[in-house]
Amino acid sequence: MVADNQSNSKNPDSVPAAPSATYSAGISPEIIAGLHRRKRWDRAFSTCGFLLVMGALSVLAMLFGQLVYEGGGRLFRGHFVNDEGFSPKINEIAGILQHSGDDFASNWELAQRPLTIANASERLTAEELTSLIGKKVIVDGDVPSTGLSEMESNTIAASDEESPKKYSKVSLHGTLSQSGGSWVVTPSPLAILPAEGQPLDKSWVGNQVAVGFGLAKSLPLKTKSIEKLSFQNFFASKPSSKAEEAGILTALVGSVLVVVVTMCLAIPLGIAAGVWLEEYAKKNWLTALIEINIANLAGVPSIVWGLMALGIFVYFLDLGRSILTAGLTLGLLVLPIVIMATREAIRTIPSHIREASYACGATKWQTVRHHVIPYSMGGILTGTIIGLSRAIGETAPLITIGALTFVTSLPAFSWSNPFAWLNSGFTVMPIQIFGWVSRPQEDFRENAAAASIVLLALTLALNTTAIYFRNQLRKKIKW
């Protein structure tokens, strides 16, 4: 069959060619033509099938491409956190920042180019500057806002109306380095921030700095050495009402904790139920009922699980909108997947394995514990990983139990009460994404895309692992 397949698809012309040459004398040309036509349809259909498979997969590629396009950059950006109050006076130096380019373009890229500090050594010795190499510095600058009106009046007018001052305060984060005898500040990504009280607007700051440099070519800027300042990337930042400062730390931690609870419920219960159904259950109405029931539970829409959890866990058992509630909900949702995987895995074990165990005098439970469960562990693991990936990506039931809240603190852990975190509020990755997508501000879309990349990568990685396990098992196990 397989060989037949390949030969057909590889040299499709060989078949019609031969009969026309050999049998044309005996067979009417209509039949030959019909054969040709049918073969053509056949090939067309095969191609169509292949193209559809590729088309379906290309949707996955487009999905990933779109996410990377919208949020890829956000993964690598972050913001500076001033965790201990640093004093700007300590290491204040003055220098002149000179823009290296000549072009007058007022755009964001321009503002991100490295800046040279001219006559830096007037205030700071060479040794002191050398000690700052590679460290983060903040450059506070007064960018002249007068004279800009001809250039970029539209952009800047709005912010100048309130405070008609001559200079706008801008600070720039970057790393100091030395190149060719001059000191250079390379701005960090998202480095240029307006001073306190100014709105955070990428284009505005970009314009301010770039236009300022363009006009003045060189301008005085004060530099602070910042060691207390820590850079927090997207993964290490907590949720925030500012899009650029928001991150997925609490969501990641929440996802991990919820999945831990989920697995603690689903794995033991699922394996036990699967073992019972395959090894112990007698063929009677009760077993049949449980079987059809499990098959139906697998098809229950996930949001219905959320409604059940809202009614039972949140209000009836009064567990609150906690990690425990979320974990139990998802545990029940994943349970049918684990049960089915366990049953499939146990079914592949031939009965002579069990008979050999019984023949040695083992009891039923000993047989199950020492033979059936260990041999089916691979299959169970595969099913469990798939269940895990489902639990990580599930959103609807958690929204229903009321998880759509603004959580900025991580669950606290203490040795005196090691399970206290079970009762704390939480947010998880999909909820975070949903929250960001449904915000009206455009900026949060980028965050949503970036978080989606992380979530997608996680689930795809889990599924690929499961596929890999399954293939390995198929190769290895030959009873």
Add this chain to the structure above:
Amino acid sequence: MAIESAEKAGPKRYQRARQGISTRQRVTEGAIEWALFLAGASSIAITVGVLSVLIYESAGFFAHVSVWEFLTGTQWFPQFDPPKFGILPLICGTLVTTAVALSVAIPVGTIIAIYLSEYAPHRLRNILKPVLELLSAVPTVVYGFFALSFVTPFLQLFIPGLPGFNMLGPGLVMGVMIIPYVSSLSEDAMHAVPMTMREGSYGMGATKMQTAWRVVFPSALSGITAAYILGISRALGETMIVALAAGLEPTLTMDPRQPAATITAYIVQVSGGDLPHGSIGYQSIFAAGLVLLLMTLVFNVWGYRLRKRYREIY
């Protein structure tokens, strides 16, 4: 003394071996069997839990709203005074998005299943099948974002005047998500068709395509139908894609280009806010959930029956 005890121990151990397992072991065995049974039976408890919550809260809802009004009303405005609870707009939204999804998933899924089962070389099939299944592993909230930020703007290029929220975009994305459910199960069913039937067809001079459509497809029909039904049930219960991209306004329309809320989207919308426990709005999501559960239950039971049947045939 020591010798005596050793002599006694000998026959005792021998006796025990003859008796079979010890009492303690027997108790353990029994206890474990009971524990495993309880785990198996817990699924029934879960079902009872789901149903009782939905029915209990819905009963509170139907004390205020008559069942007839609920099932036949064409307006769903829970926030109005007096509120209007006619679920038809929500059911309509659910059915339209499901129809759009199925119009993608069923043709594409079937052709892919036939290609994988009848045409693709063995190795290619073993690669493509799990890779296709990744399509259904993508978190639905990510699909929802994709529908909102890519598919709808893309469709707007071809359909001028398409609103930002519409049922077409999320429906199509949902269809792509369902393709693996349809194709994998259909392929399993086609794979189970015995080779002799194909060989008989080839022997009559049929091409692969003729064999696939006229022999394999009808033989595997019950399994394929089960796959379609699973797809329908998935589409009915899908939540995040429609909640994000189809809009949240209950509208009674059959036009997929219009925005409309589905049952699931309504539940998400209400529970995302902060409704007081026991209020009629709170109870309404359980009534809506009950309708959704019954809709999917019909398809699930039907699909389960069909799956069992095709397993038994071959």
